[in-house]
Amino acid sequence: MVMAPSTLRSFVFLAWISVVGIGLLGLWLWDFAPGENPLPLIIGSRPRVTVRQGVIVGSEVKTGYPQTLEMFLGIPYGLSTAGERRFRPPVGVNASTEIFDASKYGDRCPAGPSRDGFPQSEDCLNLNIYRPKARDESKKLPVLVHVHGGAFNTGFGSNRQISNLVAWSAEPFIGISFNYRIGALGFLPSRLTAEEGLLNLGLKDQALLFEWVQENIAAFGGNPDDVTLMGVSAGAHSIGHHLMHNTDRPPPFHKVIIESGATTARAVYTPTNPMHEQQFQEFLTELGFQDVPEPYIMDELRTLDVKKIKEASDTIFNIYNPSIRWPFQPVIDGEGGMIPIPxxxxxxxxxxxxxxxxxxxxxxxxxxxxxxxxxxxxxxxxxxxxxxxxxxxxxxxxxxxxxxxxxxxxxxxxxxxxxxxxxxxxxxxxxxxxxxxxxxxxxxxxxxxxxxxxxxxxxxxxxxxxxxxxxxxxxxxxxxxxxxxxxxxxxxxxxxxxxxxxxxxxxxxxxxxxxxxxxxxxxxxxxxxxxxxxxxxxxxxxxxxxxxxxxxxxxxxxxxxxxxxxxxxxxxxxxxxxxxxx
Known part of the structure; x- marks a missing residue:
């Protein structure tokens, strides 16, 4: 196995493009995500980058920006989190020689509304890269990694115009956005999940993405020694937690932009806080799992249709949202965890x-x-x-x-x-x-x-x-x-x-x-x-x-x-x- 089959988009017409590429300069593909401008992708010039997981083939965008951007969209940084990998720490992608078509956004992680037609699935650990076409290729560019917000229960990587931020900058840099698990699939605090080492999975997804950037961004022209993290709200809270994670070793970032959030924002409880325990039990009851013996709960949850997990997660969130006592949040997970101490x-x-x-x-x-x-x-x-x-x-x-x-x-x-x-x-x-x-x-x-x-x-x-x-x-x-x-x-x-x-x-x-x-x-x-x-x-x-x-x-x-x-x-x-x- 070289890459999750469901994440791999084979780029089957590369040979055809090499023959008639010039004639395709007038052909436009439109790719739209809220927060991003509609993206007219010109297939006539398709930038290619080779990394450990294969050849990534992006697209150029020449409309709506003051300069031409090269975009690489939906690149997997982790394997699908479905089945046996549900409610477990993420697993990075393996080495491959495959060619990956990075002209469209990848699936979003299942949580919250999906009103715009973009698919949600558990094969959602993917990122988007935006870089200026006009750049000095002898110099490695600074890198921005944007962590999206959404109360840890909604949101997706492309919901902010990071491409616009890159395009209008007086000095060139590379921008990155990405998806991570949210809702119950990403944050399910309780005594049981704590005992099984399954807390703060969404933060672990983020950490895996940071590792991917360190290993691969140089191939895209980025400087792994000049990385800035940026996020709003839950994205900002996340960055605050990473700011305090593994402080005995150099971090995979070098500057942070923390907008309307912090590591001490709202409340960061232990997993056994009575509210978290109550919300966990209500989540199980919503799924009809209230009588399942505790040793079998997580294994049984991994067999369910993900739509049921998402519906139960959204239901519990909507019950608590009016009082702002949001479920499915990061928690203090102790020594070796993402938030080891208060x-x-x-x-x-x-x-x-x-x-x-x-x-x-x-x-x-x-x-x-x-x-x-x-x-x-x-x-x-x-x-x-x-x-x-x-x-x-x-x-x-x-x-x-x-x-x-x-x-x-x-x-x-x-x-x-x-x-x-x-x-x-x-x-x-x-x-x-x-x-x-x-x-x-x-x-x-x-x-x-x-x-x-x-x-x-x-x-x-x-x-x-x-x-x-x-x-x-x-x-x-x-x-x-x-x-x-x-x-x-x-x-x-x-x-x-x-x-x-x-x-x-x-x-x-x-x-x-x-x-x-x-x-x-x-x-x-x-x-x-x-x-x-x-x-x-x-x-x-x-x-x-x-x-x-x-x-x-x-x-x-x-x-x-x-x-x-x-x-x-x-x-x-x-x-x-x-x-x-x-």
Whole structure:
């Protein structure tokens, strides 16, 4: 066996192309994935790269970008996870001499909705590579690996325009996106799965991908000694965990971009946490496995149709989603695991890889998650106590002081002023409290711990563009600004400027480790200062701009400010991090 048969797409018309290739310059194939532009693939020139697993044949894209890109899509980095390999650590692909047609995206991992017609299957461990055609082939290019988000229950590799990020960069680099197992198939915490060594499989998929990059990216013109990881939300949480994994050896990356996430984000429990055990039992019951003897459960799960596994996984997620008590999450898996100790303990003991970090948060991180109509103070407290049962009565009393009730405190900054859009009186208060707990405080925790060490620079940002009336600068709203998406560029001149500046800072960091080093299209942009714990400065993007939300205010594209926004609230959450890692 040389490669999983179901992943191998034989490229049967290579000989024909060699004869009539020039005549095919006008022939277009369209390949579309949400987050990516439609890809008109010109077959007339098909770049070929030979690696251990075979010959990878890509395609050129000449439309929709400022330069021609070469793309290699759907390349397997692991064998199919079906059958006996389900609920087991991933296995890398074997050596081969096969020719692989890399002109189409591979299957996505089974979890979440699939409304766009793209197939999901357990043969989903695949990656996509984007590189500029015009490059100095004598030099190895920096490499970006993007880890997708989606609450560890949804999402796929091509859901962000990494190709756009590459194409508009002033300095060349290679971009990579990939799929990894999510939902119950990737993260199924419980006492049983812990005993069988089956925790955090999705993080292990990611680690296998990083190994693949180290072994193979040089063949594509990339530098394995200059790799940046980048991700939003669950992708950012993942990178935070890898930042603290195997700290006794050199990491397979050299810089990280952690957007709206962190290793201490939300809650990282042990696998035997009562909520995880309850969700595991509900998952088994959904499958009719409640009476299966424990020694046979995992073997029996491996025999089921994957559609049933996916349906049960999605069902349990949807039950818990309204309360944001998401199932199927990474957990502390002990010595030798992906998260060997509580993340806050790793920070305090100095156990992380000392690499340059670019990280940040959005103003309204919690808006998309919390109920819109919550209206009373008791509902506010009850929602957070259900989400975080380890908060004591005293903690909840302090919480209500830190976030003053807008109904009893008319001067509270959490008074809801938006009328006629269906928002309850406690919505602003709750979305800010949840956003601070889950994202803002953990991001700043990363910045403060890493900056205090001083071994590598840290750059902190705050994204403040008001992107909708209800959501504001919501979770993930910054993502298309960074990749300089067409719909962002065409919204207004000021929105384009904010997006262009963010793209310039990010790509400069990717290619040099310094967001200021490459001038690009914005040579006069404000210098972004490295963060220091004692006198922290951060960069703020788009404060006061509401054009994307239908307003007329242009705001300020970029400014440097002291790191003081919502500081009291973050201190409340920092003092209680241990309560969310039990």
């Amino acid at each position: 993340p806050i303990d790793a920070w305090r003991s100095g156990k992380w890889h000392k690499v340059p970090i670019l990280t940040g948060f959005n103003t309204n991180e919690g808006a998309m998650f919390v109920p819109k109509t919550i209206s009373t103070a008791s509902q506010f407290t009850a929602f957070l106590h259900r989400l975080l049962p380890s908060l004591s009565k005293d903690d909840l009393e302090i919480l209500n002081d830190v976030y003053p009730d807008p109904l009893s405190h008319p001067d509270s900054k959490y008074v809801e002023t938006r009328k006629g859009v269906g928002l309850g009186a406690q919505f602003k208060r709750l979305e800010q409290a949840y956003g601070h707990f889950a994202y803002v405080a953990p991001v700043r925790q990363t910045a403060r711990f890493a900056a205090a060490d001083g071994d590598a620079p840290v750059y902190l940002y705050h994204f403040a563009v008001n992107s909708s009336v209800i959501g504001g600068a919501d979770h993930g709203n910054h993502a298309p600004f960074v990749t300089y998406n067409r719909d962002i560029r065409e919204r207004s001149d000021s929105i384009e400027e904010i997006s262009g500046l963010m793209h310039a800072y990010w790509t400069s960091f990717i290619t040099t480790g310094d967001p200021n080093a490459i001038e690009g299209r914005y040579p006069d942009r404000l210098p972004w200062p490295a963060y220091t714990r004692d006198a922290g400065k951060l960069i703020v993007f788009g404060a006061g701009n509401d054009e994307y939300a239908g307003g007329q205010n242009k705001g300020t594209a970029v400014q440097i400010m002291d790191d003081t926004w919502a500081l009291e609230e973050c201190r409340f959450w920092w003092a209680r991090t241990e309560l969310f890692e039990l």
